[in-house]
Amino acid sequence: MRRKGFLWGTVAIWIAVLGYWGMSSGAKDCDTQTGIPAEKVAEYVHAVLQSDRTFYTVHVVERLQAKGVVTASENWQSANLLPLPAQFLKESNQLAGSTRTGIGYRLISLWPINKQNRGKSEFENRGLQETLKDPDRPYTEVVMNGPDAYLQAIYADKAVSQACIGCHNAHPDSPKRDFKQNDVMGGMIISIPLKQ
Numbered sequence: 001m002r003r004k005g006f007l008w009g010t011v012a013i014w015i016a017v018l019g020y021w022g023m024s025s026g027a028k029d030c031d032t033q034t035g036i037p038a039e040k041v042a043e044y045v046h047a048v049l050q051s052d053r054t055f056y057t058v059h060v061v062e063r064l065q066a067k068g069v070v071t072a073s074e075n076w077q078s079a080n081l082l083p084l085p086a087q088f089l090k091e092s093n094q095l096a097g098s099t100r101t102g103i104g105y106r107l108i109s110l111w112p113i114n115k116q117n118r119g120k121s122e123f124e125n126r127g128l129q130e131t132l133k134d135p136d137r138p139y140t141e142v143v144m145n146g147p148d149a150y151l152q153a154i155y156a157d158k159a160v161s162q163a164c165i166g167c168h169n170a171h172p173d174s175p176k177r178d179f180k181q182n183d184v185m186g187g188m189i190i191s192i193p194l195k196q
């Protein structure tokens with residue numbers, strides 16, 4: 001009887017030791033997961049935003065325009081039309097703003113249809129030039145907004161579909177009318193807050 005009690009006691013101690021070891025190695029896994037660099041976070045966000053916008057442009061805008069069902073236009077709300085891909089991103093950014101995560105994103109360009117979408121700082125203009133030269137690499141910098149630091153990453157915004165170039169080349173306010181498929185048309189700028 002005493003021998004049995006001793007045996008169970010030993011088993012219980014082993015279970016406790018293994019449990020603690022398992023928990024602490026699990027905690028270590030969590031530690032490594034919290035240390036994702038802001039550049040990587042920007043890359044993840046860009047991958048999702050770009051995929052959504054490409055899908056919207058190719059499978060909604062281009063498809064419905066080609067079939068003559070409905071077109072995309074600036075005054076989409078009042079005229080019952082589709083939002084432009086740029087407006088799709090603007091509206092999404094506004095909704096993201098209400099999440100209080102501090103994340104933000106917008107489109108800029110060296111040849112903007114809307115003059116408000118020009119580079120607004122030395123960093124933005126440099127980013128547009130650098131990503132035009134090397135479209136596969138984002139241009140990043142830490143930028144201060146008052147006391148708050150943000151990682152800002154600019155990604156080349158390419159003409160992924162015929163709809164992009166068809167509309168920009170024909171738009172009366174467009175300063176450039178010879179865009180070709182896969183050309184860099186501007187940049188997507190993503191801001192990630194460095195402190196919560």
Ligand code: HEC
Nearest residue numbers: 057072085086107109112113114117158159163164167186
């Ligand atoms: C049906 C027309 C249309 C289509 C399709 C379209 N755009 Fe635009 N795009 C515009 C207009 C108009 C603006 C200006 C929106 C605003 O007022 O901010 C704009 C804005 C932009 C901007 C910001 C600079 C600027 O010109 O004001 C970029 C960059 C851009 N578009 C790239 C693209 C890309 C890439 C695609 C395809 C994925 C695309 N656009 C598809 C009409 C279009």
